[in-house]
Amino acid sequence: MCGILGIINASRHGNQAPAIKQGLKALHHRGPDDSGYEYDLIGNGEVYLAQSRLSIIDLSHLGHQPMHSLDGRYSLVFNGEIYNYIELKEELQAFGHTFKSATDTEVLLTAWAEWGVNCLERFDGMFSFVVLDRIGKTVHCVRDPFGIKPLYYLAAPDRFYFASELAALGEMLPGQLVLNKNQAIRYLLSGEYDNDSSTFFKDIYQILPGYYLRISITEERLFYSENQWFHPGIEERSDISFQQATEELRHLFLQSVKRQLRSDVPLGAALSGGIDSSALVCAIRHLEPDLPVNTFSYIASGATVSEEKWIDLVNERAGLIPHKAYVTPEGFTNDLADLITTHGEPFGGISYYAEFCVYRLAKKNGITVMLDGHGADESLCGYSGYPEYRIRTLVEEKKIIKAIRFARDWSKWPGRGSRDAQKAFISGLIGGSGISNARVEMLKSILKFDFLIDRLVVDSNRLSAFTEKAEVDYVKGRAISFRMRHQLTQSSCPPQLRGADRSAMRYSIENRVPFLSPSLVSFLLKMPEHYLLSDQGQTKHLFRNAMRGIVPDEILNRRDKIGYATPPGLRIALTPDVQLQLNAGLDRINFLDRSAANKLLCREDPSFVRLDGISWRLFNLLSWAENFNVKTS
Numbered sequence: 140m141c142g143i144l145g146i147i148n149a150s151r152h153g154n155q156a157p158a159i160k161q162g163l164k165a166l167h168h169r170g171p172d173d174s175g176y177e178y179d180l181i182g183n184g185e186v187y188l189a190q191s192r193l194s195i196i197d198l199s200h201l202g203h204q205p206m207h208s209l210d211g212r213y214s215l216v217f218n219g220e221i222y223n224y225i226e227l228k229e230e231l232q233a234f235g236h237t238f239k240s241a242t243d244t245e246v247l248l249t250a251w252a253e254w255g256v257n258c259l260e261r262f263d264g265m266f267s268f269v270v271l272d273r274i275g276k277t278v279h280c281v282r283d284p285f286g287i288k289p290l291y292y293l294a295a296p297d298r299f300y301f302a303s304e305l306a307a308l309g310e311m312l313p314g315q316l317v318l319n320k321n322q323a324i325r326y327l328l329s330g331e332y333d334n335d336s337s338t339f340f341k342d343i344y345q346i347l348p349g350y351y352l353r354i355s356i357t358e359e360r361l362f363y364s365e366n367q368w369f370h371p372g373i374e375e376r377s378d379i380s381f382q383q384a385t386e387e388l389r390h391l392f393l394q395s396v397k398r399q400l401r402s403d404v405p406l407g408a409a410l411s412g413g414i415d416s417s418a419l420v421c422a423i424r425h426l427e428p429d430l431p432v433n434t435f436s437y438i439a440s441g442a443t444v445s446e447e448k449w450i451d452l453v454n455e456r457a458g459l460i461p462h463k464a465y466v467t468p469e470g471f472t473n474d475l476a477d478l479i480t481t482h483g484e485p486f487g488g489i490s491y492y493a494e495f496c497v498y499r500l501a502k503k504n505g506i507t508v509m510l511d512g513h514g515a516d517e518s519l520c521g522y523s524g525y526p527e528y529r530i531r532t533l534v535e536e537k538k539i540i541k542a543i544r545f546a547r548d549w550s551k552w553p554g555r556g557s558r559d560a561q562k563a564f565i566s567g568l569i570g571g572s573g574i575s576n577a578r579v580e581m582l583k584s585i586l587k588f589d590f591l592i593d594r595l596v597v598d599s600n601r602l603s604a605f606t607e608k609a610e611v612d613y614v615k616g617r618a619i620s621f622r623m624r625h626q627l628t629q630s631s632c633p634p635q636l637r638g639a640d641r642s643a644m645r646y647s648i649e650n651r652v653p654f655l656s657p658s659l660v661s662f663l664l665k666m667p668e669h670y671l672l673s674d675q676g677q678t679k680h681l682f683r684n685a686m687r688g689i690v691p692d693e694i695l696n697r698r699d700k701i702g703y704a705t706p707p708g709l710r711i712a713l714t715p716d717v718q719l720q721l722n723a724g725l726d727r728i729n730f731l732d733r734s735a736a737n738k739l740l741c742r743e744d745p746s747f748v749r750l751d752g753i754s755w756r757l758f759n760l761l762s763w764a765e766n767f768n769v770k771t772s
Contacts, residue, residue: 141204142166142644143216143290144302145176145269146187146311147278149360152298158311159189165307166191169218169644172198177205177214181276184356188271190216195508195649196224198403201240208252209237212274215248218303219266219288220651222398227261256351259368263398263656267346269301278354284369285514285655286348286633289640293343294352296360304641305340305483306767315770317341320730324596324604326485327756333634339484339763341772348628370612371661373620375668381681384670387662389685395656396422399510400430406508407433409497410453410461412446414679415515417453417694418686419653423510424457425689433460435501435509437493440467449694456691462504464496472711480766481645485759487634489709489750495642502646509648513639514655515679517626518663520619520671523555524678528618530567532668535616541674542567549676553699570618591742592753594735619668627660710747713740717748724761729771736761 144162146155159176167174170191179186190204205214221227224243227250232238236249243264250258251270256279265287269280280301282290291308292301302308309316319341325331326339336344346352349369355362379387400406400423408423410416423432436450447463454461471492478495494511501509516522526549533542542564550560613621626632636652643650653659663671666681673680683695711717721740725733739757740748748758763769 141193141216141218142169142191142303142307143204143218143267143269144189144307144311145216145300147184147299147354147356147361148186149184149297149356149358151183151185155187155311159187161310162302162307163189163191165310166303168647169193169303171647173200173203175203175205179214179271179273181271181273181356183358184276184361186271186278186356188214188216188269190218193507193647193649194404195220196243196401196403197241199240202242202244204244206244206248208248210252212272213248213252214271214273215244215251215268217244217247217266217268218290219264219268219283220399220649221247221262221264221266222395222401222656223261223263225401256366256368259351263395263658265652265655267303276356278356279351280346280354281351281368282346282348284349284371284657284660285627285636286345287636287640287652287655289637290346291338291343292346292352294361294363299354299361305338305343308343309767315768316343318728318764318769318771319343320771321604323485323728323760324598324601324730327595327753327760328592328601329605330487330756332485332487333637334629340769348633369657371624371657371664373612373614373617373624373664375617375620376665377667379666381670381684384666384681385684388659388681389689391656391659391662392418392653392682392685393422393426395653395659396510397426398656399651399653400427402508404507405433405505406510407435407462407501407504407506409494409509409511410434410436410450410459411512412436412449412453412694413512414683414686414690414694414697415512415519415521415654417449418515418682418690419510419512420453420459421457421686421690422653424459431460432457433462433501433504433506435462435497435504435506436464437497438463438465439493440465449697452691452693462500464500466492466496468709470496471709475711476762476766477645479759479762482638482641482763483767484637485756485763486638488755491638491642494639495645498643498646498648498650501648507648508651509643510651510653511639512654513635513650513652514627514632514660517623517631518654518660519679519682520623521678523559524549524672524676525619525622526560526563526672526676527566527570528622529668529672530564531570531618532616534567535618545674545676548674552676555676567618591735591739594732595739595753595757596730597732598730617668619671620664620666623671624664627655709751710744710749713746713748720765721758721761723765724763727764727769727771728761 163174170193172194173192176189188205205216207214221243224246228246231249266283267288267290271278319339322337322339336347350367353364408420530542546560546564550557639650670681
């Protein structure tokens with residue numbers, strides 16, 4: 140786990156080592172154990188590659204980066220882990236390759252030398268990496284299937300900058316960072332972000348999950364080509380029974396967990412008390428009966444609902460070592476500025492504070508690697524189970540009576556009702572309109588006739604910030620799997636994974652996500668829909684059965700979902716300093732109506748800012764803009 144950055148120029152631009160060093164300083168928290176950078180002349184161009192290292196596998200100097208292939212053709216900077224590096228190393232040794240280190244980095248580099256971009260489909264891991272080919276005069280920038288590890292860039296005809304975090308990129312770029320107005324508007328009015336390649340900064344993008352960018356260095360300019368290397372199919376498998384699927388899922392999940400326990404430093408696991416995190420820690424205990432396992436949990440003081448009793452049950456049954464972060468509104472207020480700075484861009488809401496506290500607690504207890512349950516809901520058909528998409532499939536199959544019965548049975552579970560079922564049924568009937576969720580939500584806010592929200596953005600063309608996205612690669616009769624794939628690669632996982640990465644790396648911790656093994660996800664996306672969401676409306680149907688005998692039945696039989704519940708009614712006092720910061724943010728973001736903004740921030744009480752919904756997004760955007768010295772063109 141590390142931070143990477145670099146510069147590619149089509150011609151000589153003089154010494155840019157000072158900019159590289161400044162960027163490395165901004166990434167020190169991602170890799171406090173070692174750092175390095177190198178400079179190469181490629182034709183008339185030049186390439187700088189740099190990395191800050193958090194040592195996880197092979198702690199020796201042999202893991203230093205940039206790392207070079209034995210023949211000197213390739214150089215690599217790498218952020219992440221290749222969990223199946225032991226198996227790949229054996230395969231490569233059979234081809235005659237030799238290795239100097241025990242690192243997964245050297246395995247990745249050797250795999251690239253042997254197979255080129257085709258090596259990507261062999262990796263079980265999380266990664267963003269950049270590899271230079273001196274003979275081919277090319278650079279490849281690669282990101283893992285689900286965007287677990289970040290990679291940002293600015294591309295121009297004659298120069299290219301990249302980095303693991305925007306703050307480091309900003310240190311290398313000349314001039315002030317400029318706000319991406321359309322992204323800011325989308326975020327404010329719909330909460331949508333991290334669902335495409337754009338960022339909150341103009342002209343700065345991120346490599347999309349499952350994509351790579353190829354850069355050819357010629358004598359006059361750089362040429363770019365973007366390619367998608369991971370796009371799992373969703374066609375249904377008809378050759379597997381429910382029992383066979385249960386056994387295969389159990390095998391794949393345990394294999395993923397076992398591989399992700401590979402570490403030369405202390406590791407722990409996040410435990411929220413739900414099915415996913417409980418399955419994770421119980422799987423660790425199942426695989427390693429004698430391993431001391433530290434769990435870390437977030438407990439919100441004053442919350443109306445709590446997972447603590449379930450956390451205690453799992454810790455006791457599995458013989459785990461519990462650690463709990465008890466969080467108060469006062470603690471949140473004290474941490475708020477740090478949280479906003481850590482994320483680097485505006486984010487979805489204060490629920491992200493929970494994992495921030497969990498990683499901090501793990502750091503205090505000497506943990507360097509953490510396993511958590513991100514991606515489980517999206518890959519296992521969780522949350523409410525996407526009922527509208529199940530109904531859509533049944534309607535497409537002309538099974539209207541079955542769709543009605545499903546909606547009825549689904550509505551009987553806790554947290555659901557007949558009105559929810561009616562909405563899901565109508566949505567399923569009219570599915571496939573092709574209108575983006577962001578635009579729908581934005582239009583809803585206008586139709587509610589909320590005068591303040593309607594007046595907030597002083598721009599008659601604000602609808603242009605919302606692009607219509609037609610359904611791509613939809614397979615008739617596979618609506619749930621289509622939705623799951625979209626959630627995994629575009630709408631749900633990317634913002635969550637960004638939040639987890641930033642909070643973990645703030646404390647120099649590597650976060651691992653066993654539910655997002657490519658083979659596991661690819662298997663689940665091809666399952667019959669009623670395996671994933673039962674005809675009676677039970678979510679995670681297949682996974683619950685796969686975990687019988689490993690996870691306590693009390694957990695597997697749960698019918699509710701709480702997750703990270705933050706203290707209710709969080710707000711902060713509108714002190715003179717807070718007001719000054721918000722006013723400075725409004726000066727920077729000049730397309731907002733100041734009067735409407737101030738009223739939205741303090742709707743219930745003029746002395747406090749309530750931190751939920753649009754008031755949170757507005758507060759976050761304004762504070763972030765001032766903290767990061769953002770310019771609005």
